[in-house]
Every structure is written in structure tokens, then in C-alpha cells.
Amino acid sequence: MSPLEKAQKQLQAGKWAAALKSAQIGLKKAQTDWRLNGIAGQSLLNLGKPKQAAIFLDRSRKSGPDDNEAHTLLAMALIRSDRLEDALLVLEKTPLTPRNELKTQLMIGHIAIAREDAAAVSVAAKRVEAINPDHPESLMLSANACSLNGLNEESAKFFEKAAETGALGLVPYHEAVRHYMRAAQTEASTRVLNAVLEIAPEDGETLLLAANDAAQNGQTDLALERYERLLQKVPAHAESLKSLAHTLTSEALLELEPRIDKALQRHKKRSSEAALLHFAKAEVFKRAHADDEAAAQSYARANEIEFEARQPFINNLQSEFDLLTSAPFDGPETSSSESIVTPVFVIGLPRSGTTLVEQILSAHSSVVPFGEQSAMRQAVKSVYENASYPSGETIKKEYLSRLPSTWSKTPFFVDKLPANYRFVRAIFAAFPNAKIIMADRNPVDTAWSSWRNAFPSEHMTYTFDQASMAEEFNFFRKYTQLWGQKFGDRILTLPYEGTVTDLEAATKTLAQYIGFDWEEAMTRPQDVQRAITTASVHQARQAVYQSSINLGDARAQELKDFIANLDPDLWPELDL
Structure with missing residues (x-):
């Protein structure tokens, strides 16, 4: 039996090390044999050595026929070696055949996902869908395309379809749950969770999601039970x-x-x-x-x-500020038509009381809360890409397309993403009737509360370093001072300290500003039954309390780096 025949049999049997050894023996006499190079490369890939595999697979690709599988295997090895650009070049030059076209397009899509290139993912998803719309990985690619474009509800539906095929295990179930949560579709996320709990009741990731879901929905005892079940396993x-x-x-x-x-x-x-x-x-x-x-x-x-x-952490706050405050609009800044729905944006720094404001508003019978939506950032992404805002009408259309589909069925909805303070100019261009509430809290108290929490989002990395956190706070004040000069009383500033000390007065101020009748339920925000996905989930289930006022004063020593980096000209109310 020749080394090639022996290596082929060993490869088919899954004996990777033996196949590699046989291929290497054969290559001593036939260094350019594309089949032996291919077997050596595929074996190394299966043995978890992608960098070495890429060398052999590249030789196989160059010396073998055009339909040689080494093209896609080489791309896979390059992807696993974190050489995404090289992998993409290989795939773009891969001769497409009925046998490899689907795999090639899927890999192009996965590279685009890794690069967070939403447009490229969408193109790849359409190509894959044209080849096989019901293929599980095709559905996953479409789901990721929707996700990167901020379409969480549509993304969740694709993940559900992929889950129903049964070919990809529990991963699409888990992703569907996460995206339904982001889309504020509580009933849908719970429905999928219950389905996967029936399939795999002791799966660790499922239990974690189920525990978090229960905690976010105020089912504390159920959450504790599920965390304990997970800890019994891990x-x-x-x-x-x-x-x-x-x-x-x-x-x-x-x-x-x-x-x-x-x-x-x-x-x-x-x-x-x-x-x-x-x-x-x-x-x-x-x-x-x-x-x-x-x-x-x-x-x-x-x-x-x-x-x-999380290093390297780079904050280009000055360039972002210059861009968002001065980039030209494609048309008048207030070109958007009035909407029959009034969007309410709650902005501020993390841990400044934005969740409390959202809870108060959610207690009103005319309001639907959507939690923290990234839709506005998605709607103005051309500012980052082309240094130019789209028209107000375009921003409005793009923004609404990324919201939960129930947005049109309520007179008022709330988008409570604190970081939307960057996009006030775009918000008013898209929605001249928008209501913007800025939660305002003592910055030292806010910083102390952030310092005590672990935020999973990469956008919140600055909270783990006091100097970076101070820089973020300084730019927050720059934005809000500028918006105050430009928009005046179109923005309501709601002090946290005043809200918790006189809740009734604060709720009446909110009702008057937004334009609906005050309801007594607004003074009991802790009774609102909805999912809370932020770090405030535990506090939001309690009655409003005042013990978190001036907490930072007693923590000045622990926050000394933060305080030292605050700009005294921006924070004149502080004794810096």
C-alpha cells in the first residue's frame, strides 16, 4: 500500500496523527503532490494546528485542480489563525463549484461577522439564501446579518428557524433568547427558554439564561433556584x-x-x-x-x-464629539415629518437614574418601554462611515425599522439607552416631537455606582478604569452643555436626588413635559411588571430609596483617580 493510499484510509477513519505521518513519509519523495499536501494540511487542521496546516493546504491549492477542496480548507486554517484578510482573499479567488459554493459563501459571511461588517454579512446571507434558504447555517448567517444591522426581532426569528432544524444543537436557541431580550420581546424569550428547558433542562448555558431571565422579570425565587442548579453542575x-x-x-x-x-x-x-x-x-x-x-x-x-x-482600550472621544456635533446633514436638520407616536428618549450616564425614569414612565397606561435599544446608533452609522448625517426622514425610517414591531401600537414608547446623549441632534432631526429626558446625578455618586458593577458590554470598558471613566464623564458634560445651548427646554433635565426625595413632584413634572395626564401608579415604579436587563435590575424591584445620595462623598479616597481627572471647568458645582 502506497503512503498516499494509507494516508487516505487513515484520514477517512479519523486517525489524524497517523494520516499526517503517512502523508509526510510520502512527501519526502513527492513534495508537490497536491493530494498528500492536502491530507497533511487537513490532518493538522483537525489536530488543532491551523498555522502549520495552512502551509500544506496552500501547496495543495496551488498544485492541484481547481475543484481541490484545499481552497476552502486553507481559508478555514487562516480564519483559525486569525488571518481574516488572507482568508477572504483565498475565498474570493476560489473557483466556485456546486460542491463548494455554499461552504465558500458561508465562510465569507463568517469572516464578515468577525469583522462586524454588517453590509458584507447581508450580501453573503443573500447569496447563501439563494443557494439553500433552509440550510441551518444559512439561517444562522441571516440571523447574524439582522443582528449586526440592529434588527433584533428579525434576528431572533431566524435563530428560531435554525434551532427548529435540530442540526446545530442548542446554540441557535440561546441566540434567539438573547435577541428577543434585546428586542424587548419578553413573552417570546420566555417561550423559547421554556422550549429549550424541556430539551436540555440541565444544560449550563440554558440554566444561566433561564436564571437571568427570571431575575430580569422579577421572579427572584425562581432565579435563585436556577442559579443554584447551575452551581451544582459547575x-x-x-x-x-x-x-x-x-x-x-x-x-x-x-x-x-x-x-x-x-x-x-x-x-x-x-x-x-x-x-x-x-x-x-x-x-x-x-x-x-x-x-x-x-x-x-x-x-x-x-x-x-x-x-x-479588555485591553487594548482606545477612546477617541474628541474626534467622535467633533464628528457628531459638526458633521453636515443630508438635508435640513428638521426635515422629518411629525409622527403620530411620540418617542421618549431617556439619556444620561450609566447608573445615573435612567432605569428609575424608565420604570416611572412604564407605570403609565399609555407608555410602552423598549429598554436599551441601539437603533439610533445604527440609524446614523453613516456619520461614522462617511462623516455625513443622512436626512432626518432617513434617520427616522432607519431607526423605526430596528425597533420592536409594536412601536406603532402605542402613543408613547421609551428608548432608554443612556449613551444616546451623543445623538440628540439626530433625534430631533428625525423626530421633532421627541421628548428627551436627561437623568442628572452627582458624578461622584454615579462613578461609585459604576465602579461597583461589572458591565459586560465592550462599550462600557471605560467604567473599569477611573481615568477613562472621568474622560467619558467630561465628554458627557460637553455634549449636554452644547445640546442645552442649542435645544434649550426641549430637553428635560431630571435630577436624581430630587426624584428620589420627592417622587410625586418628579412624576408630575415628567407627565407635564411629555404631555399626558399624571397617573398615581407612576409613584410606584417598583410595581411595574416587565423585564429589566440592566445592572439596575435588583434596585428597580425595590421601593424608591434615598440611601444612594452622596454615597460617593464617603468614597473620595477610593475614587481619587476619577476625581483628579474631572475637568473643573465642566463641573463647577464640584469642589475640585
Whole structure:
């Protein structure tokens, strides 16, 4: 039996190491044999050595026939080696045949996903759909195309279709749940979760999603039960332990403490899991032991690890500010027509009271909350790409196309993405009738609250470094000062401190500003039954309290780097 025949049989049998060895023996006498090079490359790829595999597969591609599978295998090896641009060049030159066309287009789509190139993903998705619209991976590609374009509801539906094929395991179920949550489709996310819980009731990722879903919907006991079930399977599961640390009573935290300590021993000292566990440990020190000094050390440790793990972190805040405030519009800034629906945007810094404002508004019978939507950023993405705003009418159309489909069925809806403070100019261009409420809170209190939380979004990386957080706060003040000069009382500034000390007065101010009749239910925001997906989920279930006012004053030492980097000209109310 020749080395080639032997290597082919071993490859078919899944004996990768043996196939590689046989191919290498054959290549000693026939270095350019495309089949032997292909077998060696495919074996190395299966053995988890993509960089070495790429060398052999490139030889096979160059010396073999055009329909040689080495083209797509080489692209796969390059992708796994993080050489996305090289992989794309290979795929673009791959001769398409009925056998490889679907795989080639799918890989082009996956590269586009990795590059977060929404337009390229959409093109690839359409090509794949034309070849086989019901292929599971085709459905997944379409789902990702929708996701990158901010169409979370449509994305979830594609993920559901992919899940129904049964060919991709639980992944599409999980993605459907996440996207339904982002689209504020609570009933749909719970429906999919219940379906997957029937299929795999003990799957770890499913239990985590189910626990988070229960917590977000105010089902605390069910959430605790699900976190505990997950911890029975994975005792060192950091996210579950952190969630329990924020939920349990101070007495129960004492029983949780040794479990956190044991989990810390299981994870690498500078991993994201360790950071979450230090956040959990800080809660134990703060609430169970009343040891503020030890809690501060744990918070500092957690933030340091998390910030380091997310490096490199680059904030181009000045260039973004210049772009968003001065880029020309494609047409008059107020060209958009009036809408029969009044959009209400709640903006501010993270942890400044935006969730409280949303809860108050959600208690009104005429209001539908949509949570934190990225739709406005998507609608003005041409500003970042071409340094030019589209017309107000175009922004309006693009924005509404990315909202949950129920937007047109209510007189008022709320978009509570704090970072929309950057897009006030675009909001008023698209919706002259828009209501914008800016949550305003003492910046030191806001920073302290952010410092105590672990935000998963990459856009929130700055909260793990005090100097970066101060820079973000400074630019927030620059934006809001400019919008105040330009739009005046079209924006309502709602101080957090005044809201929690006189809730009834604050709710009446909101009702008058927005233009609906005040309802007494607005003074009981904790009773609103809806999913809360932000870091405020635990506080939002409690009656409004005043204990979080001036918390930062007692934490000046722990926030010294933050305070030192605040611009005194922008924050004259502070004694800097």
C-alpha cells in the first residue's frame, strides 16, 4: 500500500496523527503532490494546528485542480489563525463549484461577522439564501446579518428557524433568547427558554439564561433556584456566584462566602471569572461584614483585572464629539415629518437614574418601554462611515425599522439607552416631537455606582478604569452643555436626588413635559411588571430609596483617580 493510499484510509477513519505521518513519509519523495499536501494540511487542521496546516493546504491549492477542496480548507486554517484578510482573499479567488459554493459563501459571511461588517454579512446571507434558504447555517448567517444591522426581532426569528432544524444543537436557541431580550420581546424569550428547558433542562448555558431571565422579570425565587442548579453542575461558575451575591440577604451571604473563596482558587488570578468573583466578594465584605475598606480593595482588584483583560482600550472621544456635533446633514436638520407616536428618549450616564425614569414612565397606561435599544446608533452609522448625517426622514425610517414591531401600537414608547446623549441632534432631526429626558446625578455618586458593577458590554470598558471613566464623564458634560445651548427646554433635565426625595413632584413634572395626564401608579415604579436587563435590575424591584445620595462623598479616597481627572471647568458645582 502506497503512503498516499494509507494516508487516505487513515484520514477517512479519523486517525489524524497517523494520516499526517503517512502523508509526510510520502512527501519526502513527492513534495508537490497536491493530494498528500492536502491530507497533511487537513490532518493538522483537525489536530488543532491551523498555522502549520495552512502551509500544506496552500501547496495543495496551488498544485492541484481547481475543484481541490484545499481552497476552502486553507481559508478555514487562516480564519483559525486569525488571518481574516488572507482568508477572504483565498475565498474570493476560489473557483466556485456546486460542491463548494455554499461552504465558500458561508465562510465569507463568517469572516464578515468577525469583522462586524454588517453590509458584507447581508450580501453573503443573500447569496447563501439563494443557494439553500433552509440550510441551518444559512439561517444562522441571516440571523447574524439582522443582528449586526440592529434588527433584533428579525434576528431572533431566524435563530428560531435554525434551532427548529435540530442540526446545530442548542446554540441557535440561546441566540434567539438573547435577541428577543434585546428586542424587548419578553413573552417570546420566555417561550423559547421554556422550549429549550424541556430539551436540555440541565444544560449550563440554558440554566444561566433561564436564571437571568427570571431575575430580569422579577421572579427572584425562581432565579435563585436556577442559579443554584447551575452551581451544582459547575460549583465555580463566576457569573452565578456574582448574581447570588447581589441578590441574597446579608445573612445568606455568609454562607456564600466560602463558595466564592473556593471558586477563586479554581480560576486564573487575572481572568474575567476572577474579576466577577472579586465583585461578588466585595458584596460580602460590604453587606455581610460591613467592612468598607476590604470591599473597596475587592472592587479595585475586580476593576483592575477586567480593564486589563479588555485591553487594548482606545477612546477617541474628541474626534467622535467633533464628528457628531459638526458633521453636515443630508438635508435640513428638521426635515422629518411629525409622527403620530411620540418617542421618549431617556439619556444620561450609566447608573445615573435612567432605569428609575424608565420604570416611572412604564407605570403609565399609555407608555410602552423598549429598554436599551441601539437603533439610533445604527440609524446614523453613516456619520461614522462617511462623516455625513443622512436626512432626518432617513434617520427616522432607519431607526423605526430596528425597533420592536409594536412601536406603532402605542402613543408613547421609551428608548432608554443612556449613551444616546451623543445623538440628540439626530433625534430631533428625525423626530421633532421627541421628548428627551436627561437623568442628572452627582458624578461622584454615579462613578461609585459604576465602579461597583461589572458591565459586560465592550462599550462600557471605560467604567473599569477611573481615568477613562472621568474622560467619558467630561465628554458627557460637553455634549449636554452644547445640546442645552442649542435645544434649550426641549430637553428635560431630571435630577436624581430630587426624584428620589420627592417622587410625586418628579412624576408630575415628567407627565407635564411629555404631555399626558399624571397617573398615581407612576409613584410606584417598583410595581411595574416587565423585564429589566440592566445592572439596575435588583434596585428597580425595590421601593424608591434615598440611601444612594452622596454615597460617593464617603468614597473620595477610593475614587481619587476619577476625581483628579474631572475637568473643573465642566463641573463647577464640584469642589475640585
